[in-house]
Amino acid sequence: MKVVVDRRRCMGMGACESLAPEHFEVHDDGQVMLLRESVADESRMDVEAAVEGCPTEALRLEERVVR
Amino acid sequence: MPDRGTAAGRASSAVNPERLVVVGASLAGLRAVEAARKSGFTGSITLIGAEPHLPYDRPPLSKRFLEADGSPEPVFRDEAVLRDELGIQLVLGEPATAVDAESKAVTVGPEGYRYDALVLAPGLSARTLPGCTGLSGIHLLRTLDDARALCAAMSTARRLVVVGAGFIGSEVASSARKRGLDVTVIESLPTPLANAIGEVTGSACAALHERNGTDLRCGITVEAVEGDNSVERVRLSDGAVLPADLVVIGVGAVPATNWLSDSGVTLSDGIVCDETLFTGVPGIYAAGDATRWHNPEFDRGMRLEHWTSAAEQGGIAARNALDPSRAKTFSTVPYFWSDWYEDRIQFVGIPGTDEVRIVDSAQGGEHFVALYREGNRLVGAMTMNRPGEIMKYRKLIKRWATWTEGLRFASSRRAA
Numbered sequence: 001m002k003v004v005v006d007r008r009r010c011m012g013m014g015a016c017e018s019l020a021p022e023h024f025e026v027h028d029d030g031q032v033m034l035l036r037e038s039v040a041d042e043s044r045m046d047v048e049a050a051v052e053g054c055p056t057e058a059l060r061l062e063e064r065v066v067r
Numbered sequence: 068m069p070d071r072g073t074a075a076g077r078a079s080s081a082v083n084p085e086r087l088v089v090v091g092a093s094l095a096g097l098r099a100v101e102a103a104r105k106s107g108f109t110g111s112i113t114l115i116g117a118e119p120h121l122p123y124d125r126p127p128l129s130k131r132f133l134e135a136d137g138s139p140e141p142v143f144r145d146e147a148v149l150r151d152e153l154g155i156q157l158v159l160g161e162p163a164t165a166v167d168a169e170s171k172a173v174t175v176g177p178e179g180y181r182y183d184a185l186v187l188a189p190g191l192s193a194r195t196l197p198g199c200t201g202l203s204g205i206h207l208l209r210t211l212d213d214a215r216a217l218c219a220a221m222s223t224a225r226r227l228v229v230v231g232a233g234f235i236g237s238e239v240a241s242s243a244r245k246r247g248l249d250v251t252v253i254e255s256l257p258t259p260l261a262n263a264i265g266e267v268t269g270s271a272c273a274a275l276h277e278r279n280g281t282d283l284r285c286g287i288t289v290e291a292v293e294g295d296n297s298v299e300r301v302r303l304s305d306g307a308v309l310p311a312d313l314v315v316i317g318v319g320a321v322p323a324t325n326w327l328s329d330s331g332v333t334l335s336d337g338i339v340c341d342e343t344l345f346t347g348v349p350g351i352y353a354a355g356d357a358t359r360w361h362n363p364e365f366d367r368g369m370r371l372e373h374w375t376s377a378a379e380q381g382g383i384a385a386r387n388a389l390d391p392s393r394a395k396t397f398s399t400v401p402y403f404w405s406d407w408y409e410d411r412i413q414f415v416g417i418p419g420t421d422e423v424r425i426v427d428s429a430q431g432g433e434h435f436v437a438l439y440r441e442g443n444r445l446v447g448a449m450t451m452n453r454p455g456e457i458m459k460y461r462k463l464i465k466r467w468a469t470w471t472e473g474l475r476f477a478s479s480r481r482a483a
Contacts, residue, residue: 013404014413015375017458028455030411052382055126055374 001039002062003047005032009058016050016059023047038064084183084350084389085110088173090163091188092116093125094374095355097143098381099186104153106386112155113180115173117189117323119160120211121146126374128214129235130406133242136222140211163189166330168348184388187327187338187346188355188381191320191372196230198291204298205314208235217315221246224313228252228301230289232259232273234405236317240281241407251282251309253289253301264414265423268437268449272412279408320372322357335359337370343394344384352388354380363398364465365417365446373403400464402457411454415461416447422470426477427453436460436480438473445473456480 003023012030016023022043025033039047039061051059089099092114100112116122124141132138149155158175165174166187172179193209204224206217217239221227227243229236232254240250256262260269276283284303291302292314301309322337332346333339337359344352344360353360355377359370371377376399387394405412419441428435436456439447445468448460459480463473 012411012454014454014458014461015402018402018461021458021462026454026458028453030454053375053378055378 001044001047002037002064003034003039003051004060004062005034006058006060007031009056011056011058013055015053015055019050019053020046024050032058084108086113086182087111087184087186087385087389088113088115088180088182089186089188089385090115090166090173091186091190091355091357092118092120092122092157092159093188093190093355093377094122094143095188095190095377095381095384096186097122098378099188099354099385100149100153100155102382102385103389106389108389110183112153113158113182114149114155115158115163115175115180116160117162118210118212121149121157121159123211128211129208129238130242132214133218133221133239134245136218138218162326164326166327166332166351168331168351171350183350184385185351186381186384186388187332187351187353187357188377188384189323189327189357191356192323193316193320194318196289196316196318199230199289199314199316202292202294202298203296204294204312205292205316207316208239209320220313221248224248226251226309226311227313227315228289228309228311229315229317231255231317231319232276232283232285233263233317233319234260234403236315237272237276237407238405239315239317240276241279244279244281244408248313249282250280251284251311252276253287253303254283254285255288257286259283259285264418264449265420265437265439267423267425268435271425271432271435271451272407274432275407275410320356322370324357339368342396342398343387344380344397345387345391345394350388352384354384360397363396364400369401369417371401371403373401375399375402400461402461410452412449412451413454413457414447414449415457416445416464417441419444419446424474426474427456427481436477438470438477440470440473443469445470448473 012026014026089096122143127141172181193207226249229252232252243250258266258269288304301311331348338353340360342361356372383397402415419439422440425437434452437449450457
């Protein structure tokens, strides 16, 4: 599973960093940086909370396609 | 404080609730109904809202929505999604007027809506000022309709007077400056935001107004707003008379809870709840701006008017109302942001009054980090234009870091 950021919506509020700091960090340019490529099962709940918690709904989860 | 009592005291009338009613169709109410479906609830859900609008997002109404005519309205979800995908019965455009906790019903007009679980998320009403009604050109800003009217007025106005240099008033001032209006902000306190964030940081925020051509006058009140049919001038307590063709009153908002006075819930500047958002009345939970709940994070009651807490409370209140035996606690380090001009103010925690210290700042005040102390504990942090710092402090506060740890962390960030 991976996180996709809609850069037009991301305003660097930081709710995601607060809920899943291993996956998200806001930089001083005001945009979020994804710290990990994919979401491990054990982090799923935190990352889902971060996606839900984004005030501008800039995040969504996508299942990785395994070829 | 409501008596938390036993599980029986908390239980809704049915062991398996079939009917969830949510009063309040804004962010908390929306999150409540969405969380109910996500949790697997298949019973009926009724969402009641006083305004004739689908749930919409409030923060943009004082920012981008005002900056230009024809901005899209920030509605969260289409009606079809709510009604058909989530199976929500929408009752919009009329306020709930009573809750009968005995018969477990909410009254809206002539109708009664029976519930097994009820979430109250009625939100706030904007405060008005005496003597500030009756003339056109005087605006409040709380609802989408308020924002539409204000945006339209801004397109022809030349001189805006904002009463109140709080977050909303300041954001309105900022949007008006972007549109080229002359703006004066009148603030009764000697320093704006002194109660919300303290004087030192309040002054730093006040400087943003001056830097952007807004005339900020503190320690002054409005004596009268005058004109023939519409606003022409504002008379101030220091004798000054300001020509104005548009006035916005931004002096805060109060819980919209008068209608709950016979419901059995405790009202005290908000609906009083325990740490699980339970009101003490069987089946009834609360969420959002009107909720005064016990926050274990700071071991005290508080009422927050923040986006993040409204969103989280909505979901938790609904889940708890539907399964009280597994009710979860809502413990949070408060967080809010405010965008003025090109600047971002962010705040986490509570504005502890034992000490406020600016621990990092730019020479000209373009950015800074300030920390707040209560006793030995780091309890709050504020940043201006440092979005990369603020959430790191939220994490420290969450784990009850000491003041010393907070200062040490701040120095490590300066050195980096």
